Amino acid sequence: MSTVQEHLAIGPASHGMRMTLEQFDAPGDWDELYVYELVNGVLIVNPPPSEAERGPNELLGRMLWTYHERHPERSTFNYTLSEHTVNTPNNRRRADRVVWTGLDRMPNVRRDLPTIVIEFVSPDRRDHERDYVEKRSEYGSIGIREYWIIDRFRRQMTVVRWDEDDCQEMTMSETDVYTTPLLPGFELPLASLLAEADMLMRDTSNEE
Structure with missing residues (x-):
């Protein structure tokens, strides 16, 4: 499983990445077309609502x-x-x-x-x-x-x-x-x- 340090930009390919709460909360280069959650240290990337x-x-x-x-x-x-x-x-x-x-x-x-x-x-x-x-x-x-x-x-x-x-x-x-x-x-x-x-x-x- 990848970690956030390996990625400069966060988007669909980042689904499943390990991440801390501090990393999730920090400013970053997030693809704003998607919706993000952090659950048990794992980044969940979802498509936008229909x-x-x-x-x-x-x-x-x-x-x-x-x-x-x-x-x-x-x-x-x-x-x-x-x-x-x-x-x-x-x-x-x-x-x-x-x-x-x-x-x-x-x-x-x-x-x-x-x-x-x-x-x-x-x-x-x-x-x-x-x-x-x-x-x-x-x-x-x-x-x-x-x-x-x-x-x-x-x-x-x-x-x-x-x-x-x-x-x-x-x-x-x-x-x-x-x-x-x-x-x-x-x-x-x-x-x-x-x-x-x-x-x-x-x-x-x-x-x-």
């Missing part, structure tokens, strides 16, 4: 900002980012979207732990295991308050909530509207996100 993942993710971002602008008196929302690296003690996980709430200030996005982490499940079986099992365990251990897993294949959203030592899991169906005490007044109609993914899937299929 249109059917990016579209619903962008829609969710717009929903969050619209909620904040329309309900400033109730909003605890501080900021949101897509494609954000979440630091865990041993790994560097790439989240599809993160949300900061309850800080009463602009978060330091490199240092402040997100309140909510969101994943849009991709079709690869390995990614299902990663999203539903591995990341759930890691996020709970570092103090994430909620973890949303939006699964367009199962037409559902799984929400994991941590409150001190308590962990609760709930599954929302396609017709459900999700609300959370972390974002008072915010409503997330899962059907809207799934419809966005469906539309993009049809568009890409018609072009093939």
